[in-house]
Structure formats: structure tokens, C-alpha cells
Amino acid sequence: MPRRNAPFSIIRRLPIYLRILDNLIKKDVDIISSRTLSSRTGFTAEQIRKDLAYFGAFGTRGTGYNTVFLREKLLNIIGLDKENHTIVVGAGDLGTAFGRYNLIKNPYIGVVGLFDISDEVIGKSVEGLMVQHLDCMPEVIDKYNVKVAILTIPSSQAQTVVNKLVKSGVTAILNFAPTKLNVPDYVHVHNIDLTIELQSLFYFTVLEEEKDSV
Amino acid sequence: MPRRNAPFSIIRRLPIYLRILDNLIKKDVDIISSRTLSSRTGFTAEQIRKDLAYFGAFGTRGTGYNTVFLREKLLNIIGLDKENHTIVVGAGDLGTAFGRYNLIKNPYIGVVGLFDISDEVIGKSVEGLMVQHLDCMPEVIDKYNVKVAILTIPSSQAQTVVNKLVKSGVTAILNFAPTKLNVPDYVHVHNIDLTIELQSLFYFTVLEEEKDSV
Incomplete structure (x- = not known):
């Protein structure tokens, strides 16, 4: 299966x-067609058939995909077919939102740590998980073999924390800090700048107004 | 200036x-080169020069861009050169994060409403802005001529709220509800599914592990 280098x-x-x-x-739905998807x-x-065919022949022409089979294949391809852990650095509103949502609703990824440096939030409980001081982070990363971290801290502190994450073995970062992070080549950073x-x-609202005024 | 249909x-x-x-x-920096950008x-x-050249000749070859001039041009192109308002529907952790951040830090967009249906959060103050009941939303949209809304509510309620937003005149929606929204063609929905x-x-962490084991 050509997992590597998939776009x-x-x-x-x-x-x-x-x-x-x-x-x-x-x-209890067994079969789904690409049309329903x-x-x-x-x-x-067509796009869906192409996406899935990239990894193998998972469907039956004219019938569709077996839901349980396809789910297992997808979990394997994404890498969610094992215990997956993540941590959230920054326990402000956004970090708390992220921690809470994933603790309750994400069946595939366990949040095993919430970290901050502010005494105001350290010790706070988010769905039973206690916010810890940033200094405790390397130990938790090591204990749970954490490879993915979520960063919801101010830009000014982001690079320092990222250096610590990388040093501790994290190889993928979901970054909400509005700044460019410097990481080694093997670390993947996905930036979301809200x-x-x-x-x-x-931009689109102006476009609509221009159309209205033509 | 070819504002329309820019990618x-x-x-x-x-x-x-x-x-x-x-x-x-x-x-007080006056000039910036595309290289520094x-x-x-x-x-x-090259990408930066191409992006900016799409809208006009804003720079001087060999010198760079005048920062104040380019900023004004960009504000005009994006549509941020006037009073811009938005509202947040859903005053949970994520909605609160969004409201708070933009109320404090976003110089171009004013958050004029935070709405929810839960008695637990209605009346709560976020940076001086009080969370109101969803029923108050159309009035606020009308009063401030709101065209852009942020949606941070559960999927089950998303379509109903979107219908209300569109009916009230909203033409662009930043949607965090993990569901596909049905809107008229002229309404732009941008989905962010955290x-x-x-x-x-x-996926990337598995790739890294595979490389390690080769």
C-alpha cells in the first residue's frame, strides 16, 4: 500500500x-456508495473513488464500500489503528476547548496532558484531566510516547515551547500561534491561524456587495 | 484592480x-522587500511578488514595498478598510476563545455579538460583551449590518442556525461545526474541522516511524 508520500x-x-x-x-449500515459519500x-x-483507490481496491463496482472494512483500512492509513495520544500546550479558552472536545468526542485520540505556565489555570480540571505546569511536559511525552502536540499559546512563547517539544520527541504540531515556527525537516507543523x-x-462580503451594486 | 475572482x-x-x-x-519601518517578507x-x-502583482504594481524594483502604502492597498483588497463587524454563535470554550481573542487583538474586526441558547452562559461577560440569547441575533445583525458570522455550535443545531443567519443577511460563515452546511450559492462557507x-x-508520525525502521 503506497502510504508514503500521499498528497x-x-x-x-x-x-x-x-x-x-x-x-x-x-x-448498522453495511454498504455505502461513493455517491452517498x-x-x-x-x-x-469521482474524487472520493480516486482518493480511496490511491491506497488500494477497497470497493466493489456497482455496489460500493463495506463500511467496517473501509473504516479499518482508513484507520490504518491515517495511523489511528493503535493507541494515539496528544497533549495540549496552553490551557486558555482555545486549549481548553480543544482538550475538552477531544476528551469527550474524539474516539481515536486521547489527550494525556494539558500544560500551561500560569498559576491561574494550573490545577484546573478539564473533563477530569488536570492542567499541569509546562515543566511536567517532557515526562508526560515520554510516558505516553506522544508524537503529536497542539499549541495554543501566544506567539512570543511559541518557539521556546516548540524547541522543548521537538527535543522531547514530538514530530507533528498543530499550531494556533500566529507565528512561523522553526523546526527540523522531519517535524511537520500544521498552522491554523484563526x-x-x-x-x-x-473578501467575499465585499464581492457580494459589488455584485449587488452592478 | 481585478478584485473579483482572485483565487x-x-x-x-x-x-x-x-x-x-x-x-x-x-x-516605524518604511520599506520591506519581498525577500524579507x-x-x-x-x-x-517570487510567490509574494506574484500575489501582490495580481492586484497592481505596489512595489519598486530593487527597493521593495512601502509598508504604509501596501497596508492600505491590502486593507482595501480584503475589504477591511471600513468598519467590520462579526458575531459568534455558540458561547462554549471555542466561541469564547474566538470572541475574546478578536475583542482584544483583532484591530480590523469588531465582535458585536455572542449568542447561545444555554442559560448557563447567557448573561456571561466576555471582555465586556454579554452573551445573549440566540433570539436576539437577527436584531444585532441588522443593527450592525453584520455579513460575517462565526459558528461554534454542535452539528445537530448548525443547519437551523445557518438558515437564520442567511435569512438575516449574513453572506460568509466561518464554520467549526463538523457538518456540511446547505446555503444558497451567494453565501460563502469556510469550514474548519479541528x-x-x-x-x-x-499520518506524519506513522511516516516518520516507518522511515526510522527502514
């Missing part, structure tokens, strides 16, 4: 298929 | 340039 654009769609399969399996995702059926996402949406 | 990939980079310009102007963003200098972003990162 990230494909990889990012796989968890979307996974979520739909989870819901179908809960409802299309109507639930908004991607074309201000940028919000600001860029205003 | 969204370009549009999304403009606020990143904008943030850098803001910081430079605060430090490149080192601060991680995009190539679970998907997190899950897809695990």
Missing part, C-alpha cells in the same frame, strides 16, 4: 470519510 | 502580509 490534500479528506463511516456503522461530504463521487481565516472571509 | 489561495495569504506590515509600521512568512519571494486537522497529523 496531504488526500490525507486530510480521509478523516472526513472516517467520521461518516463511524456514524453509518453505529446505525459524495452527498454527505460535498466532494464529487484571525487569518476570519479576515479573509471579509 | 482564494491568494486571498488567504493577504492577511498574513497585513499582520507583518502592521508590526513593521509599529516599529519571504523570510517572515515562509512563502518564496478534529480532522488533528487526526490527519497522525
Whole structure:
């Protein structure tokens, strides 16, 4: 199975298929067609068939995909078919949101640590998990073999924390700090900049107003 | 200026340039080269020059861009050169994070409403803005001419709220609910699915482990 070097654009769609399969399996649905997957995702059926065919022949022409089989394959491809742990650094509103949501709802990834440096939040409990001081982070990373970390701290502190994460063995970072992080080549950083996402949406409202005034 | 139909990939980079310009102007820096912009963003200098040239000739060859001039142009292109308002629907951890961050730090977009249906959060103050009942939403949208809304509510309620937003005149939605929303063609929805972003990162950790074991 050519797992390596699959385009990230494909990889990012796989968890979307996974979520739909989870819901179908809960409802005892055995088979799903690419057309139904299309109507639930908004991607074309052709795109979906192509995405899945990239990793192997998982469906039957004219019938569709077996939900349980496809789910297992996807879990394996993404790397969620084992115990997966993550930590959240920064226990402000966003970090708490992330910790809480994943502790309750994400069946595949366990949040095993929430870290901060502020006395105001250290000791606070988020769904039973206590916020710890940043100094405790390397031990937790080591204990749970954490490879993925979520960063929700101010830009000014981000690089220092990232250096610690990398030193402790983290190889993938979901970064919400609006700053460019320097990491070794083998570390993957995925930046989500919520201000940028919000600001860029205003472009469309101006477009709509211009159309209205033509 | 060909504002219309600019690729969204370009549009999304403009606020990143904008943030850098803001910081430079605060430090009284007059001129910035595409090379410096490149080192601060991680995009190539060529990409940056191409992005900006799409909208006009803003720089001087061999010198660079005037920071104040370029900032004004970018604000105009994105549509942030006027009073801009947004609302947040869903005052849980994520909605609160979004409201608080933008109320404090986003100089271009004012959050004028935070809405929820839970008595537990209605009446709560976030940076001086009080969480109101969802029923108050249309009035606030109308009063402030809100065109952009942020949605941080559970999937089960998302479509109902979106229908209300569209009916009230909202034309762009930043959606965090992990579900596909149905909207008229003229409404732009930008989905951010934090679970998907997190899950897809695990792919890279497996890749790294495979490389290690070769």
C-alpha cells in the first residue's frame, strides 16, 4: 500500500470519510456508495473513488464500500489503528476547548496532558484531566510516547515551547500561534491561524456587495 | 484592480502580509522587500511578488514595498478598510476563545455579538460583551449590518442556525461545526474541522516511524 508520500490534500479528506463511516456503522449500515459519500461530504463521487483507490481496491463496482472494512483500512492509513495520544500546550479558552472536545468526542485520540505556565489555570480540571505546569511536559511525552502536540499559546512563547517539544520527541504540531515556527525537516507543523481565516472571509462580503451594486 | 475572482489561495495569504506590515509600521519601518517578507512568512519571494502583482504594481524594483502604502492597498483588497463587524454563535470554550481573542487583538474586526441558547452562559461577560440569547441575533445583525458570522455550535443545531443567519443577511460563515452546511450559492462557507486537522497529523508520525525502521 503506497502510504508514503500521499498528497496531504488526500490525507486530510480521509478523516472526513472516517467520521461518516463511524456514524453509518453505529446505525448498522453495511454498504455505502461513493455517491452517498459524495452527498454527505460535498466532494464529487469521482474524487472520493480516486482518493480511496490511491491506497488500494477497497470497493466493489456497482455496489460500493463495506463500511467496517473501509473504516479499518482508513484507520490504518491515517495511523489511528493503535493507541494515539496528544497533549495540549496552553490551557486558555482555545486549549481548553480543544482538550475538552477531544476528551469527550474524539474516539481515536486521547489527550494525556494539558500544560500551561500560569498559576491561574494550573490545577484546573478539564473533563477530569488536570492542567499541569509546562515543566511536567517532557515526562508526560515520554510516558505516553506522544508524537503529536497542539499549541495554543501566544506567539512570543511559541518557539521556546516548540524547541522543548521537538527535543522531547514530538514530530507533528498543530499550531494556533500566529507565528512561523522553526523546526527540523522531519517535524511537520500544521498552522491554523484563526484571525487569518476570519479576515479573509471579509473578501467575499465585499464581492457580494459589488455584485449587488452592478 | 481585478478584485473579483482572485483565487482564494491568494486571498488567504493577504492577511498574513497585513499582520507583518502592521508590526513593521509599529516599529516605524518604511520599506520591506519581498525577500524579507519571504523570510517572515515562509512563502518564496517570487510567490509574494506574484500575489501582490495580481492586484497592481505596489512595489519598486530593487527597493521593495512601502509598508504604509501596501497596508492600505491590502486593507482595501480584503475589504477591511471600513468598519467590520462579526458575531459568534455558540458561547462554549471555542466561541469564547474566538470572541475574546478578536475583542482584544483583532484591530480590523469588531465582535458585536455572542449568542447561545444555554442559560448557563447567557448573561456571561466576555471582555465586556454579554452573551445573549440566540433570539436576539437577527436584531444585532441588522443593527450592525453584520455579513460575517462565526459558528461554534454542535452539528445537530448548525443547519437551523445557518438558515437564520442567511435569512438575516449574513453572506460568509466561518464554520467549526463538523457538518456540511446547505446555503444558497451567494453565501460563502469556510469550514474548519479541528478534529480532522488533528487526526490527519497522525499520518506524519506513522511516516516518520516507518522511515526510522527502514
